[in-house]
Amino acid sequence: MTTLTRDPARTTPTRSPRDNWIPRLGGTVWLVWRQHRAAFWTIIAATLLGVLAMLYLRGQMMDFLSAQEPTSRRSGGLPPEFETHIDRMLNIKSYIGYIPVLAGVLLGAPLIAGDLESGTAKLVTSQSVSRLRWLTTKLAVPATMLALSTGVLSSVLTWWWNPVKGLSDGLMWTSFFGATGVTPVAYALLTFTVGVAAGLLLRRTLVSMVVTLGIVVAIGFVWSELWRYLGHVMSISTDNGVGAGRVPPELPDQAEQLGQGTYFLTSSGARLDWTTCLDQVDNDRAHTACLESKHVIGWSLDYLPVDQMQTMQWLGAGIMLAITAAVVTFIITWGRKRLL
Template sequence: MSTLTHGPAPTAPPGHPDHDRGTRRSSSTPRLSGTAWLVWRQHRAAYWTVIALTLLGVLAMVYLRGQLMDQLDALDSSTRKSDGLPPDFEKYTNRLSSFGGFLGYVPILVGVFLGAPLVAGDLESGTAKLVTSQSVSRLRWLTTKYAVTAALIALSTAVLGTVFSWWWSPLRGRADTLEWTSGTFFDSTGVMPVAYALLTFTVGVAVGLVLRRTLVSMVVTLGIVGAIGVVWDRFRLDLGHIRTVSTESGVGSGATRPELPTEAVQQGQGTDFLTSSGAHLDWTTCVEKSDNTQAHTACLESKHVVGWSMDYLPASQMHPMQWLGAAIMLTITAAFLAFIIPKSRNRLL
């Protein structure tokens, strides 16, 4: 009959050569012990899978970035200094975007396959009742399971996000498909991967604690995490402060439209009209008279249009927006933890 506890290994008596060797080994090698060792032992298959996938992802990104840099080094000096990329670079940008899209699924996978079964599996199999009937308290068992898994998730997502950002950096701002405002890059770089994954993981743990069934918890967690993703995609860019660039040289054929700063991303449906009072009119204003140049010009003049106006988000706001978004997600994570900890006193039975 197997148990969840283990006694210390027999040691040689003092003075024996093996006694000093064992003492040196135990003092120099850090090892998990107690409840942390039990948690690692119980979930070692999942933990090693996470570590292996992280290493494979890092190796793949390092290899693909090496190919990218070889091609960038092969460009002539004039092309290398320009903002654009030659047409044959599309396959490299597509690889980057595709890998970033894969990283976007990491929070979903973490919530469904790590968060939901973490406690629900113990409740369903009776492991939680067995463990908590020993000398380990319910709260200690839950907090250790959560802390060990959360630490591994945070480390893995931080490594993946850092390497992905390193891969993206040579191409940043040089193609329209690599805009920093897209979820592919905004959610997969900086502090965002860690905060997002911890949120979905904690949601999964809370769902498993309430429903107590592994499969049901995984399905419900998938729905909740999917809803979180939809809401986040809708409001992510609202974290930034939109800026405006405008011209007052007219809107005729010889007038120039405003230019955006480097790596800035235009917001809205298009370039608006600017009136003498400073008001903005939609670009569709007087569009019904666009077939007649004179009528179209007269219509715009009647509305006192003096130039163009364009809203944008500067690249300098990316990191502040990421930190603000991460703070919101970690606050929600803390709220779920405040729900989980009191519940653990009664649910782990």
């Protein structure tokens, strides 16, 4: 009589303590990774290449700056050869700026639309996997990959840019506002979820990609027009006249001037457009008399200081993430009821 109580072939193999430290994918996470592994490995490879490229180019830039006189660096009197390093940084920044478009069109739009078109969604949800679990995993895994990739690239670009920001007009903080800090991560997640929502509604991959492209372009236009309003506008003015030898006030270092230009400041505190009395500018006496009749006493202009950059980025990211959360809620709600 045998003493075996179960089939040895079905005995679960023991795992060594070392195996406990190895992450293993399973269930719907494994399925999502398996479905989109080509896209995920592409994201990982592109991130590594981008980081390596920025590390190499930053090293070259720092070597170049180390060879310059400290006084020329502080005064912004760097040689023309430094423009090459500026162009490289701006090129990398523009590549990072394409991430939201790629996230929405190539990753978000086909994510669920492809499964609906091929019948994979019906197959998966007909098993023991609930629609809620499947939708949550389909969103969470790519979103995590996207956030990590974009965050790493943005952080390395920020590290590259910090030592030289403000040394040139091309390196002003406004040029790097959307490509550094937390903003690119929130922007990419927003366009990604918008693409997923479009795919869920339209249920056709190609159509969803085209529609998502249009929506992402519209989002980019609105963002480019509105992001400056996230800051608290500061003003600087003079009250010693606008005649000969009177120049407009000088902005603080790295400040971004707003509006149409410099305004005239009146004694009552009102501001007039710089084109005031422009038709009499050829006649100094008539021009001066015109400005005096309007009680102009000096110049005034608006600007955004550089120290507001991080606050504006977090505020903008918060708005984008709030919209993203609303889109995700719609995807989950709609998908649970009308997925198939």
